[in-house]
Amino acid sequence: MIKILLTEIIGYILFLFFVYVEDPIAVAGVMAAFIVAVVFLKKKCGELVKDLEKAYADNLGQVGIIAVVLAVTMPFSLMGDAYWLQVLNFSILYAIMALGLNFMTGRAGMICLGYAAFIAIGAYTVGILTLKAGISFWLALPLAGLFASIFGVILGLPALRVKGHYLALVTIAFGLIVQQLLLNLENITGGTNGLINIPSPHFMGIDMGANLDFGFMSLSYQANFYYLCLLILAITTILIYRFSNSLFGLALNAMREDQLAAQCYGMNITRYKLLAFAIGAFFGGISGGLYAAMINFIAPENFGYSMSILVISMIILGGLDSIPGAIIGAFFLTIFPEKFRAFEDYRVMFYGIIIVLCLLFMREGLLPFKHRIFKPSIPKGEN
Template identity: 40%
Template structure:
């Protein structure tokens, strides 16, 4: 045990001193110019105590002294895992759907609003998963197609009076066209060059939305966007059709839930289709896929277009929900956030992406009282995940095994 502790104490000490140096500017320097040390030291001591306990447990476990405890726990975990695998998947899916449907009935307005945001980002994360997780292309300008879908519905509704259900497929189609236009000159590149070019095109679209005053009203945005309308029959003095505008959060929750379910089904079907196999071959080795007869450029362009469709549909729902759109909602930070959800959850894994969205959207809301530390915890969580679970929370299961996997 002492030998194991000697191996890690130096790195642990350097890490805690580095954390103290990071915490002090955040907590010790105040807006009025005063400098204090008490709050920084107290917070750092709490973190030091917690991490030191974790370090001691790690050292004891590494030295083998925790085997009397860890062995029965690991055996029980394996038994529970085998029991879960035996149960049919439709039971778990049915239970999740029932919980999702009754969620707004047993929670308040704030919790329902957070759930709507989570469902929005699930749609965006699944769309980006097609590009990054399945096809293996790093896209840093994905949120631009989200903006194209939102502005399409806002412009058609405000200027031409078209309803939501008419504009929804149009938003997805125009986002797909934008994806093809952006993807055609960029997808011949690979790796870091592709990421830089997609970042540039994403910023170009945002700047166009911000500067085209005649069409988008520039940074002022577009006001007066109508929410979702439903034609309902009324039988007073004969049958008439009237538009019922959705105003309650519960109804909007169910609409976004339906969009998320459609996105999950569509991405799963794409993943296990012939097209999905082609995308995965491109992700694993583009040169080998091309030599085997896969038209890599066409399949990459298809992946880019399919991801843009999901973003466009989510953008139309976003515009209907907020009743206002502006370029500030579609910045690079949003693209980076969606990419973090995909990477944190597990690229190519639908359950992983859902869990990643919940971790990055719902958990910060649950710990809103620690607002000063949320971004610090967020960065530390991402670092820990990349060190200990680089494949994500729920990695995607590869079809078949390679020789290096068996080794």
């Protein structure tokens, strides 16, 4: 408990340091020192690190609660800084997407290079429903997830017959088709101009587009969305965690390993594939819906192929099929480049390099997938 608390606070302080120190060189220096320290620790005090890992693995509930409590105080520590809150909001949205894509690609083995399409569908669902039909955001958001799921099933249908490279091609094509449709169906989607002035949601009479006033302190309006996104990230994590640790998640793993063998052992592959697509797409839709309400403006160019690649690079960096990995990957790849805005042009290249380096030297990712440990209840013949 103490260990967990301590390490999480260290992480928290490091992040604040990262935010408050302006000089990118100093930041890079500290980051490098931190990485060296971690590597050193792992080498010299392997026991300590192992202990820590075990403590984390055994007390997932505590880890989550402490993390959430710390996260709740974050807007105050940032003094309501609009810019950094927005960055955090984006990282949370990306974490939700990464979790969804990770479920599809990491767990079920269905490679998807058109994930941005689901995000776009979610965003346009919220945009169109709240802007043109005047439906409440709180109703539109689940519908965004639902529509994305429906499209997930539509994409899943060809995926029933193709796999591997072919599936990659089909999903890329799917992403491009959706983007093209958004461009061409001008009456509904606004074409190239996109949708502007998407209304901000209201929550119990509070306009989420207005500053969050506590009396003693006023936080910029991004704080509203920060708390909303955080809540949804927490729910997403719990849902994905439960999916993954259920027998259903096990079956998806088996399907990833060997479709034919899974079929020969009684799995109805059709059903599982479509479910994997629907569930993965659902979270993409939700994060897209949040995005639309937060930014108030969406256009097809926001949901291109490069977004799909970005989300893929997040789960590769974090480790395929690893839930904490997906979250860390999303946070790292969103927050880290922010400090180096002077090198903004190199950003996409940086994502590419991350993918290549990870696959060449660290195929398991930062936080590799940990196997479920089932405890056989009849521990006979252990020796």
